[in-house]
Amino acid sequence: MMRPTVRAMIGTLALIAATAALPLIGSSRAFADGVVIGGKPVGVKDSPWVVALASKERFGSGRSGQFCGGAVVSRKAVVTAAHCLSRQVLGVDRNEVRDLTVVAGRGDLSSSGGSEVGVSRTWVNPDYDEVTNAGDVAVLTLERSLPADSVISLAVAGDSAYRAGTAASVYGWGDTTGSGAYASSLRAAAVHVLDDAVCENAYPGSVDGTYSKAAMVCAGESRGGRDACQGDSGGPLVAQGRLVGLVSWGSGCGEPGMPGVYTRIAAVADLVTRQR
Structure with a gap:
């Protein structure tokens, strides 16, 4: 399910x-060999x-x-x-x-x-x-x-970190397998920013949600295996040293054709700045 x-x-x-x-x-079922999903341990001093x-x-x-x-x-x-x-x-x-x-x-x-x-x-x-x-x-x-x-600094509109193919990392203490095995130590998974069309095709509108490139950013791997999962929500997606996204939603964990969807920080940077 x-x-x-x-x-x-x-x-x-x-x-x-x-x-x-x-x-x-x-x-x-998650296609994973590590944590976050397909990730590895990282030091909190480095992040x-x-x-x-x-x-x-x-x-x-x-x-x-x-x-x-x-x-x-x-x-x-x-x-x-x-x-x-x-x-x-x-x-x-x-x-x-x-x-x-x-x-x-x-x-x-x-x-x-x-x-x-x-x-x-x-x-x-x-x-x-x-x-x-x-x-x-x-x-x-x-x-x-x-x-x-x-x-950490916020990405803004037009930031080069949003280009498709950009290397990124997602961090968290969430489910490491897709089956309820939560991590005690901080993990990170290496992913790539994907073209918006990938998530538009995956999430055109259903009970899961609707992908909007104006409000969201798509990241993962086309073959699956690296992703955020349960317990990672709100965690950072970082590219080129900047915060580009927050773990938001998706179907499954690390499944092919179902990449992770993140809140696009550039779209809400002004809102965040007013509150901090």
Whole structure:
């Protein structure tokens, strides 16, 4: 069965989260030999702008309570996917989550390294469309500043990093197989930015969503095998040293002909800048 379109851990079963990681609502066979899907371990010191969104209250203490990813875009702001803060994912309204935290500088979520920073304010794009998945972006304002070298720059309109064929990397702690095997250590998968026509053909409009090149960017490998998966939502897609996308949605994990779809940062950069 195809997994859900979004790539976050789902929190509607949060009552059992205190003792175990939440299961997938749905899953599919993944064509993978590693993690993220087809990825490898990476050091958090080499990618300090990658952070985990966490709530131990909603998702248990294992893996630091991680349920989504994010990227540091200013010393006191993290950008993530809007759907990560939805009731579908959290199981409650986001304002009812009392311990929403950003975990920074901690590559191994089973450790106590790095820091856990509280969130003082959440902003979710009011134009986020849950049907098409367009505008899937949110900004978290932190209670205290992160180091300046944690900040990654945003891609803007016309950025060369969006050219088809550009090498990119997607980061996260999500499902490593497509079957609910969540990583404890940060992983990255090498992918390529794909021509918009690839995703337009794959996702012309269905219950999964509708690909829009104005709002989204397509990345993966034509043969499959490298992709984001459940638990990676909101995590960064980075090309040429810039944040070009956020893990948003897709069908399956790493399947041929079904590449990952990411929020196009250039399309929401002005919105993000106003909030950070």
